Amino acid sequence: EIVMTQSPATLSVSAGERATLSCRASQTVAYNLAWYQQKPGQAPRLLIYDASARATGIPARFSGSGSGTEFTLTISSLQSEDVAVYYCQQYNNWPPVTFGQGTKVEIK
């Protein structure tokens, strides 16, 4: 089973500043990585798939990069509505599909 490790656990960023979230896989997942946003009391929402492709309707301030074992989600200018928990997920080697433990993003 591929283990996904996210860092940091909590990220505090001022509104309008850049937020950078990291995700590391225990073995290569090529480009088969997705990012999700989950706000309190809501279902997750797909942001990025195939490591860097934005899902339908996702604002351009969200971008994904990386390949192999190291991935990054960048929010270029943090907005108040971006406060949420963000999860990475690999689908290169499954079952099982595996998720990271999440990064909580808050406004400083």
Added chain:
Amino acid sequence: QVQLVQSGAEVKKPGSSVKVSCKASGDTFNKYTISWVRQAPGQGLEWMGRIIPSLDIANYAQKFQGRVTITADKSTSTAYMEIISLRSEDTAIYYCGRDGPHTAIWVDPWGQGTLVTVSS
């Protein structure tokens, strides 16, 4: 676009079973696959398995093999997830979601979630 509507919250006794439904609309049910993901209170996301409705084939995470059954009814565009021998650790929100194309198991969109509480 696809919309997924799940059944309502359930309260179950330990040792019993529960079956959660996920009704799809807005696209041809046979064109995609459905995954099930759960989230225990205050915890992260855990993938349980998925169903290919057109083939009636399901894949499971080994952790759930033998205790979870995922099925689909093409006539009603509904997927189901059943867990037997429930224990307190199964208390969670259970989500269904449409997978990406072919073997790309990224999930979009998600159902609204179904809270299953296991308590004596």
